[in-house]
Amino acid sequence: MTDTRSDHIAQLAELIKDVEVAMFTTTGVDGRLYSRPLGTQQVTFDGDLWFATAADSPKVAEIARNPRVNVAYASPGKNTYVSVAGVAQVIDDRARIEQLWSPAMKLFFPGGKDDPNLRLIHVRAESAEYWDGPGTLLGKALAFVLSAVEDEPKALGDNGFVDLR
Numbered sequence: 001m002t003d004t005r006s007d008h009i010a011q012l013a014e015l016i017k018d019v020e021v022a023m024f025t026t027t028g029v030d031g032r033l034y035s036r037p038l039g040t041q042q043v044t045f046d047g048d049l050w051f052a053t054a055a056d057s058p059k060v061a062e063i064a065r066n067p068r069v070n071v072a073y074a075s076p077g078k079n080t081y082v083s084v085a086g087v088a089q090v091i092d093d094r095a096r097i098e099q100l101w102s103p104a105m106k107l108f109f110p111g112g113k114d115d116p117n118l119r120l121i122h123v124r125a126e127s128a129e130y131w132d133g134p135g136t137l138l139g140k141a142l143a144f145v146l147s148a149v150e151d152e153p154k155a156l157g158d159n160g161f162v163d164l165r
Helices: 005-016 058-065 094-100 103-107 137-149
Strands: 021-027 033-039 048-054 068-075 080-091 118-132 158-163
Touching (some): 005 068, 005 080, 005 118, 005 158, 021 058, 033 048, 033 058, 048 058, 048 094, 058 080, 094 118
Antiparallel strands (some): 021 033, 021 068, 048 118, 068 080, 118 158
């Protein structure tokens, strides 16, 4: 059985749900990689990721110059890590801002949803790699012990690459 794009998206959605902050990486005008924490807007992952940003943020110019980005999610408690590569664009869509607005965003945008500096970054995911292992310390220990005593040891976790194009 071959996994479909929607199967992969559902798997990734499960892995990144409840991870509130991602590391968002762009290529700077100097060619260096720049990463910064951004709160993922709470919508069901469907292959698209959404972030709020300020129109005058350096990442806006970086995306305009090179829209290829990486978004990394880490949940050490669940022992789950996901790296999503995609293409970003900065948009000024007031209807979408209305949909995605949360009270926590007011901290960064004191003018609220109508803040003229508020923009959205839309990332269309093209691929992802994930690492998913036993979540608790007990689970990790049990998986390690079982892998050591079984005739055919299992991996201590699951690692995969997903093409979403």
